[in-house]
Each structure stands twice: as structure tokens, then as C-alpha cells.
Amino acid sequence: MRICKVSARECKASERECKASARECKTSERECKASARECKASAREFKARLIFRNFRKIKLYFGLCLLFCAIFVLSGYFGETRLSKDSLLSYSNALEPGTLQDFHNRRHNRNLQFLYSQELLTGNKKVDLKAKKNKDIFISPRRFTHKNDFLNEDVSFNENKLNTGGNKATDYTNLNSDERKNRYLTKRLPHAIIIGVKKGGTRALLEFLRAHPNVRATGPEPHFFDKNYEKGLEWYRNLMPQSDSSQLTIEKTPGYFITKDVPKRIFNMSSAVKLIIVVRDPVTRAISDFAQIASKSPKVHSSFEAMMFKDNKTTVDTSRTLIKIGMYSKHLERWLDYFPLEQFHIVNGENLVTDPGTELIKIQEFLGLPIQITHNNFYFNQSRGFPCIRKKINKRPHCLDETKGRKHPYINPKSIHSLQAFFKPYNRKFSKMVGQDFGWS
Ligand SMILES: Nc1ncnc2c1ncn2[C@@H]1O[C@H](COP(=O)(O)OS(=O)(=O)O)[C@@H](OP(=O)(O)O)[C@H]1O
Incomplete structure (x- = not known):
């Protein structure tokens, strides 16, 4: 009987212990949850800070982009002029015959801008060549990487070939007076x-x-x-x-x-x-x-x-x-x-x-x-x-x-x-x- 009482006391004591440890468990669970919440909060804070920092960078890039665009547009407006395919073709003076010396003289003349008829030919979609204002244009038959690439044949390449693929001149006899006035006249x-x-x-x-x-x-x-x-x-x-x-x-x-x-x-x-x-x-x-x-x-x-x-x-x-x-x-x-x-x-x-x-x-x-x-x-x-x-x-x-x-x-x-x-x-x-x-x- 006595043994029974002792074991009942022990039982209660261990029950109490159990309850206490269950309580402890709950508190530690709560602590865990709290720290998890803290973790989340700090992660959110970190993200926010990161986004803010990136946003500053993006702003910088965006600003730079705007600046470049502005420069590009302004230079196009004030320094360069877009040429239509027809007007480019009419700068045929440069496709005239010329000697090698002629070519080099022109190449080193700062007032001449080189355009390439090859680009002209491929410019079918829309000619995106630009000519600098106040510069004469020399249309070279192709792009030369070395002076030895340059042959007499190239300079004698003439615009008629460019225009029609043959050696036939274009018949402009039906141009009206305004169109005639707009022709690009030069000595060839x-x-x-x-x-x-x-x-x-x-x-x-x-x-x-x-x-x-x-x-x-x-x-x-x-x-x-x-x-x-x-x-x-x-x-x-x-x-x-x-x-x-x-x-x-x-x-x-x-x-x-x-x-x-x-x-x-x-x-x-x-x-x-x-x-x-x-x-x-x-x-x-x-x-x-x-x-x-x-x-x-x-x-x-x-x-x-x-x-x-x-x-x-x-x-x-x-x-x-x-x-x-x-x-x-x-x-x-x-x-x-x-x-x-x-x-x-x-x-x-x-x-x-x-x-x-x-x-x-x-x-x-x-x-x-x-x-x-x-x-x-x-x-x-x-x-x-x-x-x-x-x-x-x-x-x-x-x-x-x-x-x-x-x-x-x-x-x-x-x-x-x-x-x-x-x-x-x-x-x-x-x-x-x-x-x-x-x-x-
Ligand atoms: N339509 C017409 N009108 C006048 N003359 C004509 C014409 N067609 C050809 N010819 C002949 O051209 C000859 C002169 O040739 P050139 O013009 O080549 O002479 S030059 O080399 O410039 O001096 C000239 O030679 P001569 O007759 O001996 O004076 C003409 O016979």
C-alpha cells in the first residue's frame, strides 16, 4: 500500500514535470515563431533596401540614356542631314572617273565626307546614311581598307551602272521645271x-x-x-x-x-x-x-x-x-x-x-x-x-x-x-x- 502511495506521488511528480516541460515547449515554440517573424521582417527590410539601392542605379542609367538620346537627336538636327536615296544618287559627281592620286587627295580632304555606294545600293529599305552639313560628299564605290584595294576600275564606276544596272542613262527629259531646278548640278x-x-x-x-x-x-x-x-x-x-x-x-x-x-x-x-x-x-x-x-x-x-x-x-x-x-x-x-x-x-x-x-x-x-x-x-x-x-x-x-x-x-x-x-x-x-x-x- 505504501509502495502504491509512493509510486502515485512519483506519478504526480512526473506528471507535473511533464506539464512543466510542455509549458516550456510552448514558450520555446512561441519564441521560435517570434524569431521567425523577426527574420521575415528583417528580410523584408533588406529587400526594400536593395530595391531602393537598385532604383537609384536605374535612375542613373535612365538619366544617362536620356542624355545620349538628347545628344543624338540634337546632333541629327543641327550637325547632320538625312539624305534620301534620290538625293544621294544625285551626288554622283564622286562616282566619276578619277585617278588614284585624285582619290587620295579627296580621302585626306577634311571637307569631304565619304559615303560608299555599296551602302547606297543596300540602302534600299531606307537610306540611313547621313551627310554632315557644310561638307561635300564623295561617294566612293566601295569601302577600302587598304590603299591597294583601290583600283582605277572603281573610280570609273559610274552612276549609270548604279541606277539601272546597265550603262543606260536615266531619261529625265520629262522632268517638270521644279524637278529640273532641284537637280544637283556639278562639273563632271x-x-x-x-x-x-x-x-x-x-x-x-x-x-x-x-x-x-x-x-x-x-x-x-x-x-x-x-x-x-x-x-x-x-x-x-x-x-x-x-x-x-x-x-x-x-x-x-x-x-x-x-x-x-x-x-x-x-x-x-x-x-x-x-x-x-x-x-x-x-x-x-x-x-x-x-x-x-x-x-x-x-x-x-x-x-x-x-x-x-x-x-x-x-x-x-x-x-x-x-x-x-x-x-x-x-x-x-x-x-x-x-x-x-x-x-x-x-x-x-x-x-x-x-x-x-x-x-x-x-x-x-x-x-x-x-x-x-x-x-x-x-x-x-x-x-x-x-x-x-x-x-x-x-x-x-x-x-x-x-x-x-x-x-x-x-x-x-x-x-x-x-x-x-x-x-x-x-x-x-x-x-x-x-x-x-x-x-x-
Ligand atoms: N554638218 C556639217 N557641217 C559642216 N561640216 C561638216 C558637217 N558634217 C561634217 N562636216 C565636215 O567636218 C569637217 C571638219 O571636221 P572637224 O570638225 O573634225 O575639223 S577639226 O578637226 O575640228 O578642225 C569639214 O571638213 P571640210 O569640208 O574639209 O571643211 C566638213 O566636211
């Missing part, structure tokens, strides 16, 4: 040159071509590649008329055909330039040349034979320029060292007088021009014995002055025969080279 190096021959009808051809709205031609002969080469390309360019990007610039200097260094010099300017030669029977050409000399110095008139033949006999004097010019095949051979035959167009000088319309259609095709000058543009002046040109069908015809179509002096038929015999092999060779029969005796 020639796209085509009438290189000879003297007394072949070169002036007539240039005047006829001038009537074409897509052609701009020089007045006097520039004689750049034969007599003024040391004056430089810029001097030459300055002699050229103003033109827009739809127009071809053409000059004529018949002296080029017979001058030794000229093919190379022209090639250095542009390997793509088109070359035109007006040829005429070399005997009549020589007489025409002589008639010109005689008209300037009447004393010479009596000595045609003295000028053409050695010792006044029948042996042709090949040291005479009057003779040399007529040896067409010899000169053409030198030109073919630099330019392929396809780059030449040979005009039949006799046909230019009798059928100018047909010759003009052929040459417009060669130059890639829309056919604008036809038989209807010519009027044959009976008293002068030569055709004259009408720019527009209802306009007055324009004839060449009296220095063209001079009366030729009487020449002994024996002399003419000797000259014909001399030129025959050269004529034959020339005909073969160019694949044309001129019907010269």
Missing part, C-alpha cells in the same frame, strides 16, 4: 571623248550630240591629255559644263588620236570612258587639213605636193603630220593596248554628211542614251552642202560656221592617186580591225 569628268580624227567631222558630231537633253558638251577643245596634262584633272574638270546625274559629259579633241601618251593618260583617268572616232577618207582628210592651213597662210596654197611628197615627186612624205594622221590603223593599235574594241565607236565621217540621222541613232545606242535625235532633227542646207541640226522639230536649224565645209583647192589627180595608193594598206587594215567597210578608194 567626261564619260565619252571624241578623240579624232582631225577634219573628220568631229565638230559636227559634237554639235549634233549637244542637241540631246542627256548630253552636256564642252565648247572649245580642251587639249588636256595632249597639251595641258600637267595642269591636272581638277583643271580639266573645271572646263566641263555643269551637268546633272542623268547627263553624259562629252568633249572632243581630235589631237588625242595621234598623240602617243594619250591612251595611257585617259586610261589612268578612267578605264571605262567611251571613245569615239570620226573617220573620213584619209586623202580627203589630208586635203581638208591642207585647206585649213592654206586658209590661215595663203602662201602655202601652191605647195600641196611639196607638203605631201618628198622632193616634190610621188614618194609620200611619212614624216608629215598631214600624212601621219591618216594612218588610222597604226594609231588604233596603240589605243587597243589600253582599251578593248567594244569601248570604241567609229563614226563614218562621209555618212555623217549624207545621212546624219542614221549615224546619230547608232551613236546614241553606243552611249546608252534614249534615242532622241533622229532623221527628223536634220535639215539639209543646199547652199552650204551640209546638214544642219534642229534641237526641236519646230525650232530653227543650227548650221556650223564657215570654217567647216571649206572649199577644197584643186589637187592634181596624179597626186591624189599616189596618196590613195599609199593609204590603201592602212585603210584595209583599219577596216578589218573595226569590222566596217568605209568604201574609200
